[in-house]
Amino acid sequence: MKDMTLRSFQDRYGLNNREIAELIGCSLPTIQKWRAGQISVSPSADRLLRLLDQVAQGQSERLAIAMQTIRGDIPSPAGGIEGGADLGINAPERTAEPGSVLGVGGADIESKLTAEHRFRTMVGVQPSAICLWNLGGVITYANEAFGRLFSSKCSHLIGQRWIDLLMERDREEMEKQLPEILRIGKRMRLSHILIEAGANLHTVEWTLLPIPDRDGLVREWMSVGQNITEEIRVKRDLLDRLRMETLVAEISKRFIHITPDNLNEEIQNCLERLGTQTGSDRVYLFLYSADSSRFSNTHEWCAEGVLSCQPMLQNLPASRYTWWIRELSAGRPINLYSMDQFPEEAFMEQATLKSQGIQSVLVLPINSRSRQLGFLGFDSVSQRRVWRDAEISLLAVASDIFAKALESVDLQSVVAKNHRYREVAAELANLCTWIWHLDGDGLQFSSGIKPILGYDLQGHEIIEFDRWLDFIHAEDHARAMTCVDEIRSGASASLELELRLIHREGAFRWCCLRGEVADRAADGRPMILAGAMWDITKGREAELRLQRSKDFYRSILQNFxxxxxxxxxxxxxxxxxxxxxxxxxxxxxxxxxxxxxxxxxxxxxxxxxxxxxxxxxxxxxxxxxxxxxxxxxxxxxxxxxxxxxxxxxxxxxxxxxxxxxxxxxxxxxxxxxxxxxxxxxxxxx
The missing domain is CATH 3.30.450.20 (PAS domain)
Structure with a gap:
């Protein structure tokens, strides 16, 4: 009996590897490694084999002595594992039934085997990663969660040193700490241990639990790991989102009062803020030409040490980058972790980005309701980068704010030009001149009315005033009649009116009419009113869109x-x-x-x-x-x-x-x- 081994036990009772594995309660690969001498038989398994041998030989007295010796040594939630409550395991109390002597009857052996099996079953289904290891750090047991954590089968992990499974940085540190941990022999918590499993990097918090034997000596340890990767990611994402939301709000606030004069300065400032916040190496703005046939890098920010590519990215033909333009035209962001992710048709885009040393890229379209304005890009040059959906969503809001700002500046330019047109028309009256004969109540227009309202009035045809009223939009009638009454009554000697007139094709056009009394009767009554009229539709629509743009920013602030x-x-x-x-x-x-x-x-x-x-x-x-x-x-x-x-x-x-x-x-x-x-x-x- 002194030299009892696994091999001799199998030979004595004619048991194969599968039967002995089922008897002991471990995996078949573990038995195979034991037989091959790759790992040592665990103390509990060795004692169990000796116990079973004694029972089979009918040596009851020696059996009783052996049971008293191993009493409490088989690992179980109630006695063999310190800190089992941390695992959420509720084990039955280890008490003897009245009239029985632990270790004397076969019933007690069955009870211990049941406890061993119950322990392995309960630990095996725990969501925490759990393993047992001896004083040499060699794993003797691992549950399913432990195997999933390391993307491996449990049987493949048994026999390995658990320290060898850690990343190099933590492994070297643990090699130094392990002797002291074993010497102290107390429960210990290790935080933020990095584990690389496949392509994933996990952050795990480990609790090391010593397992003392009957004599109080620690011969085995248990490691319980909690994967806190997601918890750390959520905290990081919340902080990043908070900072990004604040930045987007600041950009929106700055763009409310943007003008053509400070446009370039504000855009450059915003690119720098976006690049710093997102950790990008290069952030840039491309704008299309008026006919969208070409596009250029108009603004760019680069992190320290990153080469600017703006000079080489001017006046690029859109026809050479059809895949790129098609994706952005459809409103889809371009998000590439690697330059190898380009489709085959995008070989020109791939070559252009590779020439700039780009590892990863995120590009967001900047589109107005009527046309494509350009795109906003974020380059990663130093390393590859994965953009999270939450980041992309917030940056998409930023690109929309850029679109509104660019549109607002364009509209301001149109409005400014339109004001100038009004001044020129008032001075020269060469758009459409008109004469109002107050005594006959008829109006006479020059040929300039055709490009405005589509009517070809040959010979300066006179239009009756009542007929002229039919050209005026119903909502503008009252305002027009007020001006007319002031002229007729002599309360005013001039007319300045903006109203909507119906075009020959049915649509209404905004027109500005400006005139003064040119002739009076002997009693001072106005007889002739002369002036000019010009189309201000684009200007009014631009003002309306500008107002809507301002309302948009106010709405953002109101609801932010x-x-x-x-x-x-x-x-x-x-x-x-x-x-x-x-x-x-x-x-x-x-x-x-x-x-x-x-x-x-x-x-x-x-x-x-x-x-x-x-x-x-x-x-x-x-x-x-x-x-x-x-x-x-x-x-x-x-x-x-x-x-x-x-x-x-x-x-x-x-x-x-x-x-x-x-x-x-x-x-x-x-x-x-x-x-x-x-x-x-x-x-x-």
Missing amino acids: PILVWRSDAEGRRDYFNEAFIGYTNKSLTELISGGWLDCLHPDDREEYLTLFGKSFKEQRPFTRVVRVRGHEGEYRWMRETCNPIVDARGVFIGVVGAMQDESGLQLIQTQRRIGEYHPDGTLPL
């Missing part, structure tokens, strides 16, 4: 989840968005009347007003963290960012401010000061 306010040039706050009203539970009237000041913490109020007043007087940006009371009476830390706003002429017209809740960050800073928070996410032992 951060607190936004505005003051006039005198410092009086005259606007608060819905988020501000909802947070303070004060009406707009109360806030405008000074109620916003009551929401500031008394200890912060005086210093805040002093610093804000100074920055307002100097018309410079202002940032301050201040406590603001909500509708439930709770004060929360808010970071307020204020920026001066100017009109199209560059005149200071007030300040716009936004408050972002930073209570969470303040809590982290407080925890860091008192030692409860670790920047790398580790937990204090």
